[in-house]
Amino acid sequence: MRFRQVAMSGLIDAFEANARGAAATVDRIAGSPAAVRAAVESAVKDSPAIVLGPGEFLPSEIMNALVELPGLVHEPSDEMLSRADAGISSAFAGIASSGSVCVAMGPPLAAAASLLMPLHVVLLCANRIVERPRDLFTPTCLGGEGFGRNLVLITGPSATADMGPLVRGVHGPHQLRIFVLE
């Protein structure tokens, strides 16, 4: 049990360092509804219109604390989706070696909240961090629940080197803020 804890905290450290290396911002916060709510609220304080994706991989009390968020658009239209300012997702997994978050698409708004808005806020439970991308392909990983689903590994904000120097913020989000819930 003790070994597991050591390994886990090593994974979180690696995840944090590598996600920062990919130009995401990472904050570790307590996994309580109040703490998550406060953190998310401050992250989206400059975003007038916010879209909340499904909270499949979060405890329900955390989702309940977020549905009251100011600026949250309930049942957004296509038009609203295309001009909203921030999207909030829960992550199916985190990957330590690359600092990626893995978002499962499928439930309404999951893909949209991770793609269409300039700011993408991701809530990742610390115990969902795995070591390497390949771990997601083992049927036993994270209870096997993601195996076979539509997934996207997101590593930092969207970026391009096609316009000369590296530019962050292209078609997808310009900013990726990750909260690791411990």
Added chain:
Amino acid sequence: MGTAQTQGAPVESPRAVANKSERQHLLKAIRMALSIESPAVRSNTQTFNRNRYRATGLLPDYDVLKDHARQIKARSIANLPQLIAQLEKTVRGRGGHVHLAAGAEEACRYVRDVCVRHGAKLVVKGKSITTEEIRLNHVLEAAGMEVAESDLAEFILQLADEQPSHVIAPAIHYSRERITALFKRKFQTDLPLDTGEELTKFAREILRGKFLHADIGITGANLVAADTGTLMLVESEGNIRMTSLLPPVHIAVVGVEKIIGRRQDMAPFVELLAASGTGQPLTSYTSFLSPPLDDPPFALPGKTHQVREFHLVLIDNGRMRMRDDSVFRETLYCIRCSACLNSCANFQAVGGHAFGGETYSGGIGGSWEAGTSKLENARFSELCTGCSRCVNQCPVRIDIPWLNENLRNRLNGAAETFLASGILTTITGASENDQSAPVSKLFFGNYHWFAEWGTRFAPFSNALARWRPARRAMERWLGLDRRRSLPPFPKRTLVSAANAEPLPRTDEAIAQAVLFADVFTNYGLVQRGLSTLRLLRELGVDVVVSESVPEGRAALSQGLLPTSAGYAQRAASLLDHYLDQDRDVVVIEPSSLAMFRRDARHLLDNPDQFERLRSRCFEPVEYIAKLMEKSGRSPRDFFDLGRSPVGKRVFYHSHCQQKTIGCAAPTEALLRAIGFDVATSSVECCGMAGSFGYKKDFYELSMAVGEDLFEQVRKAEEDGGPRALVASGTSCTEQFHAGMKRQVFHPVELLAAIVRPGGK
């Protein structure tokens, strides 16, 4: 960064020289690239290259991943017909449509018909080189549709009407300044577009509207799993996610070689592709999508949660024919990561508009062009020098130089036989099967014959080689550039000079070896041969010198495969005789050594013979380092730096093939252990690459590549003053002579000068 000056180079549009079935087009394209595209290509590919070395170095199991990836590809290509059938069933079972298109036209027609059926006006595309291969945009545009390329590089190329010059960064030849100029011209705008951010914002705003209003989204795929119908889509900009998720209809156009058996088989490719391509742990987005989506991000007006329509268009277009070809089958293992482009010195200098065809470019590009269009379109693969730097970079271990040597062989075979070629084959001992090769190739591939006769008639032959009319004739008939000085033929070959050496006592020998008298040492740089001989004897090795025979490396590089196989067989039999006496084989010229360690596997009939030779062949300094290690004593016990004729400071440039077969590190390590202050080059190749730089057609390119190396020397000498130039390859030595006009030492020459007598 220096670039070669090209006088009076006409500015050609890349499109005009995309088809290089004619040699003149290739030469024009090289001039165009050197005069316009070189600085951007160089800086961008070299960044990718550095990042790849770093990223792959961070993968603790890089070699295991490569083996695993290769196995998966080999198995998938072997089972391809079954996998196609399985995938068709899977996708149809999920409610998607599948069409297997035999050729480009059929594929385009199918896509067009789907679009027309939906009344499509706007089609948005994610980056897909396969749709470039089949020229899809023209067909859709001819049917009255607007096609919006959404990858920013493809967006640039669509504006400029150019073909891609790189498989993952199609507009890699565009500098920021040239993009600004292009946008200002095409959009007639006064907006400030002077930074990458401004340009990106400008393009993003145009494309956001396209994503939201497109009727059809077309993507490619990096891999497709037959068991689940999952597409793996790798990108950084987010445009492929938009294209595959937003429009009501998604069409994926995918070469059949991208099919693998199971979704879980994608695992090793996730990290390998990103590390080998852009040199990142992962790119921004790696999607695993099993369309059609039943829960799309957009509701679509009035059609809440409508299931999206999905079409998978599988492209054969020559691939099944490639699969039946025992050599070119390996091309289908390619995962299009671009590592072979970025690690190629010639590609770094000119990019894919010169080193590439209508669609595909770089080392692997020739095989793709030949396979998906016609053999003559692979003529640009002449720019593969066989330096082999790409070999260890390929994530699926494709022997890319071997593919290019085979392309050359087939192109040679497709030509008519000229009388001069017939005569050359007869007198040099080349294989009759190579007599349709051009005279120039027969000359360079059988250089040993000319070297042997040149040495017999030295110094007369050396005077002839300096006589201008003779050089003009050689340039005209043999393609040997007159600006290159030729290494003088020695008065005495290594073999005859070695016979005159006193024979040392051998009763207390610590090892037995044979020094292979390679052509370039025997008929050229004899001194390095003698230094090796004396050095090994001083260290207590019982060493003899072999007869000098060509090992076939030169012939191989010219695509003279039957000739090369004959030479390799003869050299291997000669060395077998010494191996039977339990002698190790020491080979000075790294390209000759590379033949025994790497290339001969394709040429020797008996794999055991190759294996024995491979495992017992050594580069001289590698061999000495092994002896030192065995003795358990410090190199400083054997060498006295105080006697160095060049002082402490050296600049060491290892040979390209030497690096590939792992023989560069021992030299660097030993020189450092002795106490030398060693600066090293980080270029992939000096640009000479055997005979490549001697050729009239490629002189400018060769010197442009060399400029990177010369610049590194100058940098290394900025602080602390001059360094002695040290190089292990014959052609690198010649390139240094040409570019820096300075004396060059082989490491064994330095070591022979500082060895303590009797190794004490």
